[in-house]
Amino acid sequence: MAEDRVRAVQLLTPEGQRVSHPDYDITLSDSELRGLYRDMVVVRRIDTEATALQRQGELGLWAPCLGQEAAQVGSARAMAPNDFAFPTFREHGVTWCRGIAPLEILALFRGVTNGGWDPQVNKCGPYSIVIGAQVLHGVGYAMGIQFDGAEDVAVTYFGDGAMAQGDVNEAFVFAASFSAPVVFFCQNNQWAISQPRDRQSNVQIYERAAGFGFPGVQVDGNDILAVMAVTKVALERARTGNGPTLIEAYTYRMGAHTTSDDPTRYRLAGELETWRLRDPIERLKVYLARQGIADRSFFDQIEQEGEELAEHIRDGVRAMVPPRPESMFDDVYAEPHARIDEQRSEMLEYLSSFQDSVG
Amino acid sequence: MxxxxxxxxxxxxxxxxxxxxxxxxxxxxxxxxxxxxxxxxxxxxxxxxxxxxxxxxxxxxxxxxxxxxxxxxxxxxxxxxxxxxxxxxxxxxxxxxxxxxxxxxxxxxxxxxxxxxxxxxxxxxxxxxxxxxxxxxxxxxxxxxxxxxxxxxxxxxxxxxxxxxxxxxxxxxxxxxxxxxxxxxxxxxxxxxxVADPWRARVVHTGSDVTVACYGPMVRTCLEAAEASTDISLEVVDMQSISPLDLETLASSVERTSRLVVVHEASKSGGVGAEIAARISEKCFYSLEAPVIRVTGFDVPYPASRLEEYFLPDLDRVIEAAEQVMRY
Missing domain, CATH: 3.40.50.970 (Thiamin diphosphate (ThDP)-binding fold, Pyr/PP domains)
Known part of the structure; x- marks a missing residue:
């Protein structure tokens, strides 16, 4: 890995030391800082609980966000309520901050729905599973904001792997062409399933923005203060009509790609240990404690809150039943459709023939 | 082996x-x-x-x-x-x-x-x-x-x-x-x-009443249906090549059984089953005793996984279709 070319903005070292940066800074109240800590702890607790539920067979799959909490929470908490997030399937920290109930997310991975929340309510799009597709959607939404003369911003999330997709590169072209109010938030978690970042690209991800004609900035993705500071600047830039920014949050996928993946086949354990020392939650905790912003009772209370949420999730997931079979015909079209109605009737008739034979 | x-x-x-x-x-x-x-x-x-x-x-x-x-x-x-x-x-x-x-x-x-x-x-x-x-x-x-x-x-x-x-x-x-x-x-x-022509269909289970054309994942399902079907004798044809379709092998089976059911997981409308049905209707018009029936996924986006058993053709739906063509 070309570590020598990493130019990540940092405001909080892995040891929890507050440092300054010539271009970026952030001032947060004590309660805001405690709030960020709470968000990250809770998101991690949701994540570990979901992984456990998958292992128990309650979920079909889970895509862990372990290790990426600062990147996700820091960027999402920088957004204004009317800004709009376009997440991938790993953005559990983002959806948490946008107010999507964790059970909505778990329903998706349990296989009882393919989405379902109203994006307009929380200003948060569906989880995108097709790599990079949502990045164009974010640009289009931003163009709409611009046409409306509004001051909102679209934030589209994607990973290092998505940087190869045509859709993502086309999104950059369109955003630059329209000077659209969009922030491209790339979490470089170093691995596109089994492919390391340096095999995907010869340059750092943030450097690629220059070729498209807008700024790129690399931030320590495990430093929530730096992530928030950098995102706020990019949001402000977009909001004031100055166009897109590419943010590369330099982080690490501590878990598997998904619960179906076995990372021991392609990466070394030592790498994981290196990144464990850069844990995003631990460094904020050290900072809060040292500054006297939070004490043991606060940390215990947050942990307790996480446990309660985990229990709520466990019970909620186990109580989720599959929807009615004929619901698969709902919402395929917004207007009446004769063939759909016909097939729904056929299915119901067929299913009732079993009830007759049993009864 | x-x-x-x-x-x-x-x-x-x-x-x-x-x-x-x-x-x-x-x-x-x-x-x-x-x-x-x-x-x-x-x-x-x-x-x-x-x-x-x-x-x-x-x-x-x-x-x-x-x-x-x-x-x-x-x-x-x-x-x-x-x-x-x-x-x-x-x-x-x-x-x-x-x-x-x-x-x-x-x-x-x-x-x-x-x-x-x-x-x-x-x-x-x-x-x-x-x-x-x-x-x-x-x-x-x-x-x-x-x-x-x-x-x-x-x-x-x-x-x-x-x-x-x-x-x-x-x-x-x-x-x-x-x-x-x-x-x-x-x-x-x-x-x-x-050794074997990959572009030819294969009769994988012989039978006399109904020909069941299928391919890929549905072949096992149809073989299980053929085993389970006691009243109706099913002949299962694995098309194997979806393009080109080996209509000759399929037609010669249908000419013997006079009935055809086509099975695939994909949605019905505009699917491969429609092509097979149209071709066999042309080729075997005078042999057919019943319309060609398709057992397929529905015309909906593939559902969330907890509903997929209702979307996917299974043994029961194949046998029910065979019963349906036998009623003509």
Missing amino acids: SELTMVKAINAGLRKAMERDPKVILFGQDIGRLGGVFRVTDGLQKDFGEHRVMDAPLAESGIIGTAVGLAMRGYRPVLEIQFDGFVYPGFDQIVSQVAKFHRRMAGSIVMPITIRIPYGGGIGAVEHHSESPEAYFAHTAGLRVLTPADPQAAFLTIQQAIACNDPVIYFEPKRRYWDKGEVDESLAALDLSA
């Missing part, structure tokens, strides 16, 4: 193809060290090197578009698309380039590209991981479309697809990946075209 899963059978077939022809190269996401998300290419990079088993950047259009250039340079690329629902970013390259290049150049260039796509449902997966998009490709002139039903067929047809000078979309029924079956690996030493 050895007993292999379909995954291992395709792996063995790929190995034979690579040993036979040094121009055969494998290209796809995570197919190297990881061995592919289904482990179909497990161990091949270790044995053949990074220049013959290559991990691609995460871009399907890139994988397929560069394969066109590699084919022009004399290579025989075998591509892996990770899941059915991820092929669409590469669809333009497949339909407008891979399929048409040979014709465009008046035959002076061949496109011996094999595009392997794990397809179909039944594994409890999230969205985009359970689709059956074969009709899009069968509709495109210039492409051949193959799908194996068992490990032996997979071992042979993957090699035949690779040896074919036309582009082949090779659909692997992912829920049958772990089914085991006897595989005669010694067949690979023979002239493969003499």
Whole structure:
């Protein structure tokens, strides 16, 4: 890995030391800082609980966000309520901050729905599973904001792997062409399933923005203060009509790609240990404690809150039943459709023939 | 003979193809060290090197578009698309380039590209991981479309697809990946075209009342239906080649049974079953005692996994369709 070319903005070292940066800074109240800590702890607790539920067979799959909490929470908490997030399937920290109930997310991975929340309510799009597709959607939404003369911003999330997709590169072209109010938030978690970042690209991800004609900035993705500071600047830039920014949050996928993946086949354990020392939650905790912003009772209370949420999730997931079979015909079209109605009737008739034979 | 899963059978077939022809190269996401998300290419990079088993950047259009250039340079690329629902970013390259290049150049260039796509449902997966998009490709002139039903067929047809000078979309029924079956690996030493014609349908279960045409993942389902069906005798025909369709083998079966049920996982409207039904109606009009009935997925986006059992044709729906055609 070309570590020598990493130019990540940092405001909080892995040891929890507050440092300054010539271009970026952030001032947060004590309660805001405690709030960020709470968000990250809770998101991690949701994540570990979901992984456990998958292992128990309650979920079909889970895509862990372990290790990426600062990147996700820091960027999402920088957004204004009317800004709009376009997440991938790993953005559990983002959806948490946008107010999507964790059970909505778990329903998706349990296989009882393919989405379902109203994006307009929380200003948060569906989880995108097709790599990079949502990045164009974010640009289009931003163009709409611009046409409306509004001051909102679209934030589209994607990973290092998505940087190869045509859709993502086309999104950059369109955003630059329209000077659209969009922030491209790339979490470089170093691995596109089994492919390391340096095999995907010869340059750092943030450097690629220059070729498209807008700024790129690399931030320590495990430093929530730096992530928030950098995102706020990019949001402000977009909001004031100055166009897109590419943010590369330099982080690490501590878990598997998904619960179906076995990372021991392609990466070394030592790498994981290196990144464990850069844990995003631990460094904020050290900072809060040292500054006297939070004490043991606060940390215990947050942990307790996480446990309660985990229990709520466990019970909620186990109580989720599959929807009615004929619901698969709902919402395929917004207007009446004769063939759909016909097939729904056929299915119901067929299913009732079993009830007759049993009864 | 050895007993292999379909995954291992395709792996063995790929190995034979690579040993036979040094121009055969494998290209796809995570197919190297990881061995592919289904482990179909497990161990091949270790044995053949990074220049013959290559991990691609995460871009399907890139994988397929560069394969066109590699084919022009004399290579025989075998591509892996990770899941059915991820092929669409590469669809333009497949339909407008891979399929048409040979014709465009008046035959002076061949496109011996094999595009392997794990397809179909039944594994409890999230969205985009359970689709059956074969009709899009069968509709495109210039492409051949193959799908194996068992490990032996997979071992042979993957090699035949690779040896074919036309582009082949090779659909692997992912829920049958772990089914085991006897595989005669010694067949690979023979002239493969003499062993079995991959473009011919196979009668995999003989019967007298109703012909059931199917392919890929539905072959096992239909065989189970044939075993379970006591009152009606089902003849199961594994089409294997979706393009071109072997209508002769199918018609000769229908002429004996006078009834046809077509089964596939893909949605009904505009599906491969519609093509088969129309063709057999033309060819066997005077033999048919009943209309051709299709048992398929519904015309809806593939549902969330907890509903997929209601979407996928199963043994009961196949038998019910057989009963239906018998009532005429």
